[in-house]
Amino acid sequence: MTGRPIIAILGGGQLGRMFLENALRYDVEVHVLDPDPKAPCARLAHRFVQGRFDDHATVMAFAQHAEVIGIEIEHVSVGALEELQRLGKTVIPDPKALRIIQDKGLQKQFYAGHGIPSAPFVMVEDKAGLSAHAHRLPGFLKARTGGYDGKGVMALQPETDLATVFEGPYVLEENTAIALELAVIVVRAMNGTTVVYDPVEMVFDPRLNLVDHLQAPARVDERITSEAKKLALRVAEALASPGVFAVELFLTRDGRVLVNETAPRAHNSGHHTIEACASSQFDQLLRVYMGWPLGDVHLRGLAALINLVGVEGTGIPELRGADDILHLPGTFIHLYGKAETRSGRKMGHVTVLADDQSALDQAIAVSKVHGRVVPARTTSERNEA
Amino acid sequence: MTGRPIIAILGGGQLGRMFLENALRYDVEVHVLDPDPKAPCARLAHRFVQGRFDDHATVMAFAQHAEVIGIEIEHVSVGALEELQRLGKTVIPDPKALRIIQDKGLQKQFYAGHGIPSAPFVMVEDKAGLSAHAHRLPGFLKARTGGYDGKGVMALQPETDLATVFEGPYVLEENTAIALELAVIVVRAMNGTTVVYDPVEMVFDPRLNLVDHLQAPARVDERITSEAKKLALRVAEALASPGVFAVELFLTRDGRVLVNETAPRAHNSGHHTIEACASSQFDQLLRVYMGWPLGDVHLRGLAALINLVGVEGTGIPELRGADDILHLPGTFIHLYGKAETRSGRKMGHVTVLADDQSALDQAIAVSKVHGRVVPARTTSERNEA
Numbered sequence: 001m002t003g004r005p006i007i008a009i010l011g012g013g014q015l016g017r018m019f020l021e022n023a024l025r026y027d028v029e030v031h032v033l034d035p036d037p038k039a040p041c042a043r044l045a046h047r048f049v050q051g052r053f054d055d056h057a058t059v060m061a062f063a064q065h066a067e068v069i070g071i072e073i074e075h076v077s078v079g080a081l082e083e084l085q086r087l088g089k090t091v092i093p094d095p096k097a098l099r100i101i102q103d104k105g106l107q108k109q110f111y112a113g114h115g116i117p118s119a120p121f122v123m124v125e126d127k128a129g130l131s132a133h134a135h136r137l138p139g140f141l142k143a144r145t146g147g148y149d150g151k152g153v154m155a156l157q158p159e160t161d162l163a164t165v166f167e168g169p170y171v172l173e174e175n176t177a178i179a180l181e182l183a184v185i186v187v188r189a190m191n192g193t194t195v196v197y198d199p200v201e202m203v204f205d206p207r208l209n210l211v212d213h214l215q216a217p218a219r220v221d222e223r224i225t226s227e228a229k230k231l232a233l234r235v236a237e238a239l240a241s242p243g244v245f246a247v248e249l250f251l252t253r254d255g256r257v258l259v260n261e262t263a264p265r266a267h268n269s270g271h272h273t274i275e276a277c278a279s280s281q282f283d284q285l286l287r288v289y290m291g292w293p294l295g296d297v298h299l300r301g302l303a304a305l306i307n308l309v310g311v312e313g314t315g316i317p318e319l320r321g322a323d324d325i326l327h328l329p330g331t332f333i334h335l336y337g338k339a340e341t342r343s344g345r346k347m348g349h350v351t352v353l354a355d356d357q358s359a360l361d362q363a364i365a366v367s368k369v370h371g372r373v374v375p376a377r378t379t380s381e382r383n384e385a
Numbered sequence: 386m387t388g389r390p391i392i393a394i395l396g397g398g399q400l401g402r403m404f405l406e407n408a409l410r411y412d413v414e415v416h417v418l419d420p421d422p423k424a425p426c427a428r429l430a431h432r433f434v435q436g437r438f439d440d441h442a443t444v445m446a447f448a449q450h451a452e453v454i455g456i457e458i459e460h461v462s463v464g465a466l467e468e469l470q471r472l473g474k475t476v477i478p479d480p481k482a483l484r485i486i487q488d489k490g491l492q493k494q495f496y497a498g499h500g501i502p503s504a505p506f507v508m509v510e511d512k513a514g515l516s517a518h519a520h521r522l523p524g525f526l527k528a529r530t531g532g533y534d535g536k537g538v539m540a541l542q543p544e545t546d547l548a549t550v551f552e553g554p555y556v557l558e559e560n561t562a563i564a565l566e567l568a569v570i571v572v573r574a575m576n577g578t579t580v581v582y583d584p585v586e587m588v589f590d591p592r593l594n595l596v597d598h599l600q601a602p603a604r605v606d607e608r609i610t611s612e613a614k615k616l617a618l619r620v621a622e623a624l625a626s627p628g629v630f631a632v633e634l635f636l637t638r639d640g641r642v643l644v645n646e647t648a649p650r651a652h653n654s655g656h657h658t659i660e661a662c663a664s665s666q667f668d669q670l671l672r673v674y675m676g677w678p679l680g681d682v683h684l685r686g687l688a689a690l691i692n693l694v695g696v697e698g699t700g701i702p703e704l705r706g707a708d709d710i711l712h713l714p715g716t717f718i719h720l721y722g723k724a725e726t727r728s729g730r731k732m733g734h735v736t737v738l739a740d741d742q743s744a745l746d747q748a749i750a751v752s753k754v755h756g757r758v759v760p761a762r763t764t765s766e767r768n769e770a
Contacts, residue, residue, distance in 0.1 A: 004701070004722075017409060024406040024429065027702060027720035027733070043431045044409065275663070278715060278738070292707055296714035300685070316389070317412060322677055329681035330663060335412035337389075348412070353663070 004029050007289055008066035010053035011073035012041030014336035014346065015266045015282075018274065019072065020044055022282040028290070033062045038339035056080045068092065068289045070243075072265055074102050075146065090190070092288060093264040094241035101239075101264050104171045105144040111259055114238040116231060118259045119250070120174040127162050133172055134158060140173040141165065177253040181260070182218050183246055183269035184232035187284040187294055190242045195284070195294045197277070199228040199249075200269050200305075213306040213364055216272050216299060220251065227257045235262050244285045246270060268307070268346070275332050275351045276303035301353055302360045306367045308333075308348040310341035315375025317341035319348070324370035328363050330354055333371075347373040389414050392674055393451035395438035396458035397426030399721035399731065400651045400667075403659065404457065405429055407667040413675070418447045423724035441465045453477065453674045455628075457650055459487050460531065475575070477673060478649040479626035486624075486649050489556045490529040496644055499623040501616060503644045504635070505559040512547050518557055519543060525558040526550065562638040566645070567603050568631055568654035569617035572669040572679055575627045580669070580679045582662070584613040584634075585654050585690075598691040598749055601657050601684060605636065612642045620647050629670045631655060653692070653731070660717050660736045661688035686738050687745045691752045693733040695726035700760025702726035704733070709755035713748050715739055718756075732758040 005028050009016050012034030020041060023030050032045035033053050042048045051058040053073065059080035063069045068090045069081065081095040100106045111118040119140075124130055133139075143152035143166055152166055155175075181204065185197040201218035218225065232247035239245070239262075246267030248260040270281035279287070279295020287294055310317065317338060325331050335348035350367040354360035390413050394401050397419030405426060408415050417430035418438050427433045436443040438458070444465035448454045453475045454466065466480040485491045496503040504525075509515055518524075528537035528551055537551055540560075566589065570582040586603035603610065617632035624630070624647075631652030633645040655666035664672070664680020672679055695702065702723060710716050720733035735752040739745035 021406055021409040024402060024409075024722075025717070025719045027704065027722050044429060046428050278660075278717075287711065290707075293712040295711070298714070319412065322675075326672065326680070327678040329683070332410070332663075334410045337409075337412050 005068065005290070006031060006066040007068045007070060007286075008033070008063040009041075009045075010059065010062075010069070010071045010076045012036070012039035012045070012048065013072060014040050014338075014348075015072040016041040017044065017336060018271070018280075018334070019266065019282045019285060022274075022280060023286050026286065026290075028286070031062070031066060033059065040337045044337075053077065056083075060084070063089070070285065070289060071098070073148075074098065074264065075148070078102065090289070092190075092241070092285075093239070093243035093245075097239040097241035097243075097264055101262055103144050104142050104147070104261065105169065107261060108171055108173075110238070111235075114234070116234055116238065116259050117256065119176045122172050124168060124170040124172050126168040126170075127165060129168070130156075130162060130165070130170070130172070136172060136174065138175050140175060142171045142173065143167070144169045144171055176250055176258065178250045179253045180218070180220065180251040182220070182224075182228050182249040182251060182257075183214070183267065184228050184249065185267065185270040185273070185281050186232045186236040186245045186247060187281070187288065187297075188236045188242050188245070189288055189294055190291055193294060194233060194236060195297045196229045196233055197270065197273060197281075197297045198299050199225055200272070202248075202269060213304055213368070214269055214272070215360070216276060216303045216305075224251060224255075224257060231257055231259055235259060239264070242288050244270075244281050244288070268305075268349075271334070271349055272303040272305045272351050273297075274334075275353055276300050301355050302357065304352040304354075304360050304364050306350045306352070306364060306371065307346055308335070308350060308371050308373050310343050310345040310347050310373050312343070312372075312374045314340060314342050317347050317373050318376035320372045320374060321367075321370030325350055325367050328352075328366060330359075331363050331367065335373075341373050341375055390453065390675070391416060391451040392453045392455060392671075393418070393448040394426075394430075395444065395447075395454070395456045395461045397421070397424035397430070397433065398457060399425050399723075399733075400457035401426040402429065402721060403656070403665075403719070404455075404651065404667045404670060407659075407665060408671050411671065411675075413671070416447070416451060418444065425722045429722075438462065441468075445469070448474070455670065455674060456483070458533075459483065459649065460533070463487065475674070477575075477626070477670075478624070478628035478630075482624040482626035482628075482649055486647055488529050489527050489532070489646065490554065492646060493556055493558075495623070496620075499619070501619055501623065501644050502641065504561045507557050509553060509555040509557050511553040511555075512550060514553070515541075515547060515550070515555070515557070521557060521559065523560050525560060527556045527558065528552070529554045529556055561635055561643065563635045564638045565603070565605065565636040567605070567609075567613050567634040567636060567642075568599070568652065569613050569634065570652065570655040570658070570666050571617045571621040571630045571632060572666070572673065572682075573621045573627050573630070574673055574679055575676055578679060579618060579621060580682045581614045581618055582655065582658060582666075582682045583684050584610055585657070587633075587654060598689055598753070599654055599657070600745070601661060601688045601690075609636060609640075609642060616642055616644055620644060624649070627673050629655075629666050629673065653690075653734075656719070656734055657688040657690045657736050658682075659719075660738055661685050686740050687742065689737040689739075689745050689749050691735045691737070691749060691756065692731055693720070693735060693756050693758050695728050695730040695732050695758050697728070697757075697759045699725060699727050702732055702758050703761035705757045705759060706752075706755030710735055710752050713737075713751060715744075716748050716752065720758075726758050726760055 330353035715738035
């Protein structure tokens with residue numbers, strides 16, 4: 001490519017914004033498509049187009065001038081990506097890999113077909129079909145398509161009223177006795193070279209079914225670390241696609257490592273790499289797009305990531321506690337610039353770097369106690385308070 | 386401030402772009418004013434206004450909605466900044482400090498008045514006046530106002546033809562026997578707290594009179610380091626203004642440290658802080674604007690910065706050697722997104738981090754040999770080649 005290459009990204013949320021932040025260091029031009037005119041990337045991309053990334057014609061029109069097309073969300077028009085690929089454009093990830101990942105049923109069959117261990121499962125067409133599998137409950141129910149951020153996923157008990165369950169088709173997974181959830185980011189270049197970040201350990205908030213915080217590296221022994229990285233690498237190799245892949249894994253109570261699911265994009269579990277590594281997941285993605293050598297994934301020390309999730313209702317977001325958090329030396333705030341905060345919505349995150357666990361724990365605690373994104377109070381409300 | 390504060394920056398070049406890159410991590414809104422519609426910040430700021438930052442009315446109209454007004458270049462309308470300050474807005478740096486710094490004559494008098502050591506000088510009104518100071522030559526001649534990036538600065542020899550000299554008024558400095566040039570970045574918060582980065586050592590390219598590369602920390606003994614930091618701090622305290630200040634210093638051959646000049650903004654000599662420190666000079670500036678605690682200035686290791694200067698003429702910029710540079714683990718490329726490359730123009734830089742001098746030297750050499758920004762060749766030119 002000569003001059004300024006154009007990278008077109010489907011989706012303009014926080015992942016796109018963090019990609020953009022890093023891409024600004026290079027002389028590339030980033031175009032973004034998102035249905036929300038107030039998306040975090042709106043007014044920051046070189047070119048922002050309001051439109052649906054799951055609409056074939058919209059994606060084709062949007063991406064026609066780009067050399068490289070990427071995604072920051074899975075729910076996009078794969079048909080359009082396939083057509084763009086046929087036109088000779090670089091599409092990352094490969095649409096074939098995206099078709100597999102978009103459907104959690106195909107994804108599970110794919111793991112099984114490649115001898116990659118994951119929890120036992122059955123495919124179920126609809127609610128009527130679920131009754132036939134009552135003997136498998138309690139289990140874990142996932143919508144085959146369309147799930148996101150804890151939506152389209154639930155624990156299914158024998159006594160659950162099926163009227164409260166989302167629509168199928170489903171994957172019904174056996175309840176696995178989980179000790180820990182891990183995630184591994186793998187990066188695969190167009191020439192097939194790969195790099196793998198250290199596993200991170202995810203701590204969930206059971207109320208919101210969202211990651212509460214994560215820690216890197218995961219506090220597991222060398223055998224588990226090595227097994228987790230090996231499995232993540234096998235997933236990327238089996239998908240045979242360039243890109244950044246976040247492989248979520250379970251460590252079972254009997255010491256096995258299973259693949260849970262894979263995201264074919266930058267992921268919440270890799271945000272700490274912005275400060276904790278020389279090359280972040282977003283920088284790697286740009287290197288993949290540009291055909292540059294992959295970057296250094298070495299962890300600088302212990303790292304933690306605390307999501308800043310909206311509390312106290314809906315409104316213009318306002319961060320409380322920035323002073324307390326920024327007062328600590330190894331603590332970094334990221335806010336995603338969303339137009340509106342809502343309870344449970346990911347509004348930003350805090351990254352913490354530390355040399356030892358007690359310093360890390362302290363900074364996590366400060367960030368969790370003080371860091372709160374709330375609806376901004378108007379001047380009149382403040383005067384009344 | 387509730388909701389999303391607006392920061393208005395006068396100037397939209399590479400300093401503004403690197404500020405923007407960091408500011409994207411927070412939920413602030415950045416507006417940029419620059420006369421060049423293709424400036425590096427155009428199409429990346431939340432709002433970009435094409436206009437002159439040295440025009441009073443243009444600056445007033447541009448900044449009327451902002452809470453905070455900052456600069457990325459000195460040559461702005463100080464009158465407008467003073468008026469904005471009177472309107473109750475936060476203006477950083479303080480316009481009083483900017484008035485002193487904009488005029489190199491006032492700046493020299495200011496150092497003298499505060500007992501801050503700098504090279505002996507005289508003020509000279511015009512070319513006719515220069516003849517009266519022939520006995521002081523060779524000396525160093527500076528235009529009192531308007532100089533930038535090696536323009537408005539020259540060595541003046543007894544035999545120099547005055548017809549070739551830029552117009553006055555001037556500061557004529559005594560030729561100081563310089564061993565080394567250093568720079569220290571100081572950050573001063575609105576509440577008067579300060580942090581000081583380690584001194585960097587500047588290596589000049591004598592042909593272009595531009596920094597060729599810099600190294601941090603400077604290879605000088607503890608006494609010199611401490612003296613340089615103390616002087617830089619005294620400058621910021623004497624200016625009594627919040628902001629980021631780059632204090633350029635001379636280490637003389639007889640071991641004295643003298644202040645050369647001060648820039649009241651982020652500076653080329655601090656770009657390595659993006660990767661080499663937890664909090665970069667651009668992050669500190671945002672913290673100053675927002676009234677947040679200042680960040681950690683600790684250096685992670687040895688760092689070097691190599692400017693990528695345009696070569697081989699004018700045209701659409703194209704970086705050669707990205708592969709060779711990015712192949713090294715501790716090496717980071719920054720391109721400023723300028724529309725046109727010209728010989729001698731700063732088009733980007735490479736930052737190198739290393740644990741020892743020989744690894745640093747090697748990466749500097751690779752970056753200098755392979756990293757070249759040239760005019761992009763058209764397809765037809767490539768076919769002919």
